[in-house]
Amino acid sequence: MKHKLLISVSIFIIIGLILFYILNIILLPEWVINNDATLSARGIYEEEKNSLDVVFVGSSNIYNGISPLEIWQETGITSYSYASPEQKIWLSYYAIQELFAYQNPKVIMLDMNEAFADDNLEEDNIRKLLDNMKLGKAKINAINDEFLNYGIEDKLSYIFPIIRYHTRWNNLSTKDIKRLFYHYDSTYKGYSLVKGIEPFEGNTDYLNYTDETTNINDIALKYLDKIVELCKENGTELVLIDMPSPNTWSYARHRAVEEYADSKEIKFLELNCVDEIGIDWNTDTQDAGWHLNVNGASKVSKYVANYLKRNFDLTDKRENEIYQTWNRDLEIYLKNK
Amino acid sequence: MEINSLKFIIFVAVVILLYFLTPKKYKWGILLISSYLFYWINSNQLIIFIIITTISIYLLGLLLGKIDKKLKLQCENVTKEEKKNLKERAKTKRKIIVFVALIINLGILGVIKYFNFFCGNINILLNLFNINIQIPSMKFVLPIGISYYTLQALSYVIDIYRQKIEADKNIGRVALFLVFFPQIVEGPIGRYKDLANQLYNPHKIEFNHIKNGTLLAIWGLFQKMVIADRLGIFVDAVFSNHLQYSGFIVVCAVLFYTFQIYADFAGCINIVSGVAEIFGISLAENFRRPFFSRSIQEFWKRWNITLGVWLKEYIFYSVAFSKWCLNLTTKLNLKLKKYKHLAKTLSALCPLFFVWIANGLWHGASWKYIFYGMYYFIIMAIGMMLTPILKKLCKYLKINVNSKKYKIWQILRTFFIVNIGMLIFRAADISSAFSILKSMFDFSTFGEFFNGKIFTLGLDVGEFIILGISLIIMLIVDFLQEKNYHIREEIEKRNVVLRWSIYYAGIFSIIIFGIYGKDYNPSSFIYGQF
Amino acid sequence: MEKLVEILKKYNPDVDYYTNEHIIDEEALDSFDIISLVADIDREFDVEITAKDIIPENFNSAKKIYELIERLS
Numbered sequence: 003m004k005h006k007l008l009i010s011v012s013i014f015i016i017i018g019l020i021l022f023y024i025l026n027i028i029l030l031p032e033w034v035i036n037n038d039a040t041l042s043a044r045g046i047y048e049e050e051k052n053s054l055d056v057v058f059v060g061s062s063n064i065y066n067g068i069s070p071l072e073i074w075q076e077t078g079i080t081s082y083s084y085a086s087p088e089q090k091i092w093l094s095y096y097a098i099q100e101l102f103a104y105q106n107p108k109v110i111m112l113d114m115n116e117a118f119a120d121d122n123l124e125e126d127n128i129r130k131l132l133d134n135m136k137l138g139k140a141k142i143n144a145i146n147d148e149f150l151n152y153g154i155e156d157k158l159s160y161i162f163p164i165i166r167y168h169t170r171w172n173n174l175s176t177k178d179i180k181r182l183f184y185h186y187d188s189t190y191k192g193y194s195l196v197k198g199i200e201p202f203e204g205n206t207d208y209l210n211y212t213d214e215t216t217n218i219n220d221i222a223l224k225y226l227d228k229i230v231e232l233c234k235e236n237g238t239e240l241v242l243i244d245m246p247s248p249n250t251w252s253y254a255r256h257r258a259v260e261e262y263a264d265s266k267e268i269k270f271l272e273l274n275c276v277d278e279i280g281i282d283w284n285t286d287t288q289d290a291g292w293h294l295n296v297n298g299a300s301k302v303s304k305y306v307a308n309y310l311k312r313n314f315d316l317t318d319k320r321e322n323e324i325y326q327t328w329n330r331d332l333e334i335y336l337k338n339k
Numbered sequence: 340m341e342i343n344s345l346k347f348i349i350f351v352a353v354v355i356l357l358y359f360l361t362p363k364k365y366k367w368g369i370l371l372i373s374s375y376l377f378y379w380i381n382s383n384q385l386i387i388f389i390i391i392t393t394i395s396i397y398l399l400g401l402l403l404g405k406i407d408k409k410l411k412l413q414c415e416n417v418t419k420e421e422k423k424n425l426k427e428r429a430k431t432k433r434k435i436i437v438f439v440a441l442i443i444n445l446g447i448l449g450v451i452k453y454f455n456f457f458c459g460n461i462n463i464l465l466n467l468f469n470i471n472i473q474i475p476s477m478k479f480v481l482p483i484g485i486s487y488y489t490l491q492a493l494s495y496v497i498d499i500y501r502q503k504i505e506a507d508k509n510i511g512r513v514a515l516f517l518v519f520f521p522q523i524v525e526g527p528i529g530r531y532k533d534l535a536n537q538l539y540n541p542h543k544i545e546f547n548h549i550k551n552g553t554l555l556a557i558w559g560l561f562q563k564m565v566i567a568d569r570l571g572i573f574v575d576a577v578f579s580n581h582l583q584y585s586g587f588i589v590v591c592a593v594l595f596y597t598f599q600i601y602a603d604f605a606g607c608i609n610i611v612s613g614v615a616e617i618f619g620i621s622l623a624e625n626f627r628r629p630f631f632s633r634s635i636q637e638f639w640k641r642w643n644i645t646l647g648v649w650l651k652e653y654i655f656y657s658v659a660f661s662k663w664c665l666n667l668t669t670k671l672n673l674k675l676k677k678y679k680h681l682a683k684t685l686s687a688l689c690p691l692f693f694v695w696i697a698n699g700l701w702h703g704a705s706w707k708y709i710f711y712g713m714y715y716f717i718i719m720a721i722g723m724m725l726t727p728i729l730k731k732l733c734k735y736l737k738i739n740v741n742s743k744k745y746k747i748w749q750i751l752r753t754f755f756i757v758n759i760g761m762l763i764f765r766a767a768d769i770s771s772a773f774s775i776l777k778s779m780f781d782f783s784t785f786g787e788f789f790n791g792k793i794f795t796l797g798l799d800v801g802e803f804i805i806l807g808i809s810l811i812i813m814l815i816v817d818f819l820q821e822k823n824y825h826i827r828e829e830i831e832k833r834n835v836v837l838r839w840s841i842y843y844a845g846i847f848s849i850i851i852f853g854i855y856g857k858d859y860n861p862s863s864f865i866y867g868q869f
Numbered sequence: 870m871e872k873l874v875e876i877l878k879k880y881n882p883d884v885d886y887y888t889n890e891h892i893i894d895e896e897a898l899d900s901f902d903i904i905s906l907v908a909d910i911d912r913e914f915d916v917e918i919t920a921k922d923i924i925p926e927n928f929n930s931a932k933k934i935y936e937l938i939e940r941l942s
Contacts, residue, residue, distance in 0.1 A: 007546055014839060021843060025851065125857075155345055159856070168851050169858045172801040501921030651900070656920040659904045668908035679879070686908070687901035723901075 026164045028178045029171065030133065033126075038194045039065060043086050043097075043134035045188025052106045053325070055316050056081035058192075059097055060113025061089040063245035066293040068111075070191035071335045072303035074328050077311045078318030081107075083192035086131035088124070090116050091222035092149060093131055095229050100140035102236050109314055110233060111271070111306070114244045114259050115251070117222040123150065132160055149221065189331045195296055195338060202283040202291030208248055209256060209275035216254040218262060230266050239314070241269045246281055246302065248274075248291045271309060279305045296339055340380050342524055342610055343563050343855075350377065351614055355549075358618060363541040370515055370538060370618070377520040378483065385482035388451075389518055392444050396492045397513045399440045403499045404506035406432050433500055440496040448489045451479050456704035484523035486701060490649050491517055495531045497653055504532055512539050521611035525604065527625040528645040534622075542619030551827050552616030557845045558816075559609025560853075562602040566809045568854035570599035572797040578765060581774070586781035588793060593779065597754075597761045598810065601629070604643070623648075628817045633749035635718050635756060646701070650694045658690035684723045692716060702764070707772070711763045718756055805852050870935055876909050877931060886931040893925040903928065910934070916941040 033040075042065040056079060058068045064085035073081050084101060086093070094112060101107070135141045145152055145160045159165035170178075218226065233240040242263050244251060251274045263270035273279065279301050283291065286298030294302065310316060319325045340346050354373040361369050378386050410429045414422050458474040465472055495516065498504045507513050515538050516531055542548075577584050577592035584592070605626040612622045625644050632638035639647050658664055668686035675682040699712020733740050759776070766772035794800055819826060830838055874886045880902045884892065892898055898906065907918045916938055927937045 014842070017839070018843060018846070021847065022850075025847065029851070158345065164850060166856060168853070168856065171851050172799070501919075503921065503924075652920075655900070656923050660907060660918065660920045660923065664904075665908045665911060668905050669912055672905055672908065683901055683905050686904055690904070 022162075022164070024182065026162055027182055028174070029164050029167045030178075030181070031167055031170060032177065033130075037130070039087050040130050040134050041186060041188070042083055042192035042194065043131050044186040045192055046082060046084050046101070046104065047136065048186060048188040049082060049105070049191075050324075051104055054080050054082050054105045054107050056109045056111065056310060057101055057105065057107045058083045058085065058111045058113070058243075059089075059094050059101070060085050060245070061116050062087045062293060063115050063247060064113050065192055065194045066196060066288070066295075067245040067299050067302055068306065069193040069195075069296070069299045069303045069335075071193070071328075071332050072300050073307040073310070074191075074320075075332055075336075076304055076307035077316075078320035079307065079310055079316045080319060080325065080328065081191065082188075085113075085192065086127070086134075088116065088119075088127045089131060090119065090127075091219075091229070092147070092225040093128065093144070095225040095232070096140050096144040096147075097131060097135075098229055098232060099143065100135055100138065102232070102238075103138055103140065106236070107238055108316060109239050109241060109310065111241045111243045112229065114218075114242050114255075115247055117218045117226065117259070118216060118250075118255055119219065129160075129166075133163055137161060189334055191331070193299065195335075196288045196293075197296050197339075198288045199285055199295060199297075200288060200290050201285070202248055202287050204248060204291065206248060206283050207275065208251065209253055209272075212253045214252070214254040216252070216258055218258055223262075226262065227266075230268065239269070241271055243271045243273055243306075246274050246279070246294065246298065248283065269313070271306070273302060273305070276305070300339075340377065342607060343560055351617075355617055359544045366541040367511070367515060367539045370519060371511055374515065374518040374520040374523070378518055378523065381483045382480075385480065388447055388482045388485065389488055392447065392489065392492045393510070393514045393517050395443045396440060396496050397507070397510045399436050399496055400499050400506035400513070401508070402436055403433055403496070406436075407502070437496055437500045441493065444489050444492050448485055451481060451485065453700075453704045454479065487526045487528055488517045488523060490528050490646075491531075494528075494649060494653060498531060507531075507535065509539075515539070519615075521615045522622060524611065525607045526643075526645055527608060527612075527623045528649050529623055530648075534620075537620045545619065548619050549617050552613045552618075554613070554827055554830075554842070554845075555616060556610045556613030557842075557849070559606045559611075559613060560849050561809070561845060562606030562609065562813065564606075564849055564853035564855060565805070566813060567599050567602035567606055568859070569798065569802060569806050569809075569852075570595045570602070572802075572854070572859070574599055574765070576796040578767075578775075581766075581771065581778070585778040586783065587785045588796070589775060589779045589781075591793065593758055593762045593765075593775070596765045597758050600761060600764070601626075602813065628821045630754055630757070631750060631817070631821050632753050633746060634753055635715060635722060638753055638757060639715070646698070650697055654697050655690045655694050658693050659687075664689055680727050681724065684720070687723070688720050691719065695719075705768070707763065707766070707768050710769050710772075711760065714760055714763055809848075809852070870931070872913060873910070873935055873938070874931055876906065876913065877934075879909075880906060890930040890932075892931075893929050898928070910938060914938050914942065 039062060056073070058064045058070075058081065062085065065083045068081075068083045070081040070083055073079050082105075084097060086097070089097065094116075098110065101110075132141060132144060135144075141160065144150075145157045155165065230240060242259055244255070244259065256272060256274070260270055281294075281298055281301060286294055286301065288295035320329070340350065350373075354369065357373070358366055358369045375386070378389065406429050410425060413425050417425070455476045458476065462473050495504075495513070499506050512535055516529070516535055519534075519538055522529060574592050574596045577588060578596075581589065581592075608622075608625045615622045623645050627641040627644065629638055629642035632641050664686075667689060671682045671686050672679075675685075695712040695716035696709065697712075698715070699708045699710070702708045702711065730740075732738075733745075738745060762775060763769075763772045766775055794803065798806065816826060830841055877884070877886050877898075881897050884897045886892075889895075889897065903923065907923075910916065911918055918937070918941065922937060922941075927933055
């Protein structure tokens with residue numbers, strides 16, 4: 003009698019958990035998953051384990067500005083743009099933690115644009131990364147971070163998104179059901195291909211020397227140190243970069259990053275106002291200087307590719323059998339460019 | 340710690356585990372400790388008040404018992420004259436003890452809950468007489484459950500006084516009776532005779548208890564989180580801005596509030612009763628499908644039943660059978676010999692008045708609540724006085740009072756009266772209540788049913804559909820129970836697919852349709868604020 | 870005993886007080902009747918029925934009421 007009871011209770015619980023799991027997925031909002039931007043965060047899991055040699059981490063500047071397939075085409079180096087909208091440095095720390103669970107890149111390039119923003123905790127930006135992150139050590143560390151000060155119900159809402167999104171029952175559509183069978187495509191390796199042009203009409207010569215100084219945000223600094231430590235432990239070289247951003251970048255910022263990089267003995271690659279890249283602000287931006295489009299991204303990516311080739315000992319994998327899918331992906335990319 | 344929160348579920352789960360792992364002798368101790376822990380989490384240092392109450396009734400109860408024992412010994416081998424004297428003296432002593440118990444415990448309750456109301460009125464009087472002194476209002480935080488456990492404490496002492504129960508030598512039992520965590524938030528108000536042994540005796544793990552208790556709790560959560568809180572969104576939107584609305588929308592708001600407070604209160608009672616049932620303890624019934632009542636008298640025997648019982652036992656009977664009231668009754672019976680019904684009614688109205696003052700005030704320290712009590716008092720008084728006239732009228736008009744139609748008329752009539760009562764209860768004060776009542780009769784707005792305005796008050800079409808379905812479910816459940824259908828047993832009898840579908844539907848409808856999370860604002864239990 | 874029944878008949882003449890043992894359960898007398906009834910009994914039989922005596926067991930039949938009266942005198 004007791005055995006029968008135990009078995010039926012167990013089956014009840016198991017079926018219940020399966021239903022719960024399915025409901026969790028169905029009720030996720032559209033923007034969390036099918037957004038081009040958040041495909042970058044999801045697509046990383048589609049890559050073969052330890053197949054990436056370089057990973058770019060940061061905000062929308064990264065997934066709009068670095069096109070890994072360009073780098074592949076130039077040099078045969080495998081890379082990925084692992085980023086999410088307005089990703090602050092503290093969030094990048096956890097992104098990198100998660101990254102190391104699946105990949106062992108030789109180089110990580112971290113965009114410093116968000117290091118000067120105040121660390122507001124806008125929920126949707128946090129969720130655009132974390133709701134797309136698998137449940138693992140990094141995610142648990144992230145929601146437990148004292149900086150966030152989450153109560154138990156908030157923490158659970160990251161493990162079980164249904165707690166946060168259950169009100170979506172009022173807006174369900176067939177797309178939500180299809181999501182159960184969806185396969186996240188990382189053809190462009192985290193890059194979000196945008197062709198639109200909206201010229202930037204401001205000062206294109208914004209990196210002239212000034213005496214002004216600015217500081218890296220305190221919290222960003224704390225997590226930068228952690229990132230430096232983490233990369234060292236993992237044997238990955240950290241390179242600080244900043245994507246071309248005429249609306250926000252300045253010499254003051256350049257100087258601040260340079261000083262930090264020097265103090266930590268890590269490389270800093272400035273990408274703003276570099277003639278060799280050849281950015282044309284009339285054709286290379288999709289939204290008046292805030293983000294690059296595919297023209298700008300190609301130029302930047304080629305430059306970065308050559309930098310990587312010159313400064314690091316990374317293998318050209320173009321003839322390697324295992325990476326033939328990259329060639330196929332490249333074809334698709336070039337067709338759609 | 341709200342009862343409809345994840346924290347509470349975890350808390351209960353842990354207590355259940357500890358309870359069943361603990362050896363029989365100490366099981367009740369787990370309930371006691373966890374209840375004090377629960378109390379501390381909710382009210383911190385204010386726990387001192389329930390401790391004072393516990394100690395006071397424990398000691399006074401024992402004292403009463405001692406006096407009785409002493410009296411018995413003294414009464415052996417004494418004359419009838421002496422016996423009478425001793426009895427008289429003992430009676431006086433006992434009365435004093437009860438009085439002390441009342442002073443201490445009602446005193447605590449009175450000061451914490453009613454000080455500001457009392458002083459506010461004194462201030463108004465002082466103002467009237469141009470005296471420039473004003474008593475400052477103080478900030479009191481109510482310890483959780485004080486309105487409930489104080490009544491339980493008093494019932495313990497008075498029951499000993501009335502020699503219905505014996506004083507308990509074990510202070511732990513008395514403590515647990517007051518602080519038992521499922522009932523501390525919103526009741527039900529228990530009687531010592533019914534509850535003490537259940538709490539103290541160890542209970543084995545019984546799967547049926549766990550299952551039935553959990554099902555009851557889930558039903559309660561459904562009522563609270565899917566129905567009550569959803570209604571609350573609409574009700575709050577209208578009541579907080581009532582000058583802007585009239586007619587149809589206000590009628591809806593009042594009607595919704597009646598359903599809201601029922602689903603909220605009965606839901607909470609179901610949650611805690613379910614939790615208690617898991618431990619093998621059955622708490623007193625507090626709701627018996629009140630909206631099926633055919634008279635206001637019947638309504639108050641079906642709504643907040645344990646409060647009604649308490650008021651009947653300790654106020655109604657105490658007043659009705661006091662010397663002065665019995666004298667009054669006799670006088671009325673003599674003077675109005677011809678109008679027997681009138682005499683009976685008037686003699687009942689005397690203790691009834693006190694019952695309704697108490698009922699009103701118990702709900703809150705303001706004139707609005709006194710008005711609420713008086714509303715029902717007057718309705719009941721009129722009802723009682725008109726009963727013989729109505730009977731004759733029905734006979735004259737050849738109306739069959741036993742027909743289904745007449746019963747439905749009675750239910751609707753009672754429901755209407757209750758709705759007005761709930762309006763008073765919900766309105767911010769007496770004047771708002773009247774203005775809202777007036778605005779209900781704006782017939783020009785009844786077209787609003789069709790113009791979609793009703794969907795702009797926090798609930799869109801989808802929400803209304805869910806509301807409608809869940810209200811219908813609750814109506815069906817109540818209707819079946821009214822017909823003596825034992826729902827949990829009946830579900831048991833069905834096949835596994837149907838049973839499990841119902842269980843899953845219950846659980847997931849709360850998770851999906853429950854009003855919780857960042858997209859809604861949470862609302863605390865209505866009756867938990869007393 | 871007959872006197873008691875006489876008093877009871879004043880409140881509800883339709884009950885057979887000699888055999889009915891469920892006066893309270895059947896609500897043949899309601900709680901308001903009980904008040905006047907107690908006043909009458911107190912007067913007629915010179916006893917003092919108090920709140921503590923008001924339990925269904927004491928009032929469910931005429932016999933029980935009579936036993937109560939005897940106990941109190």
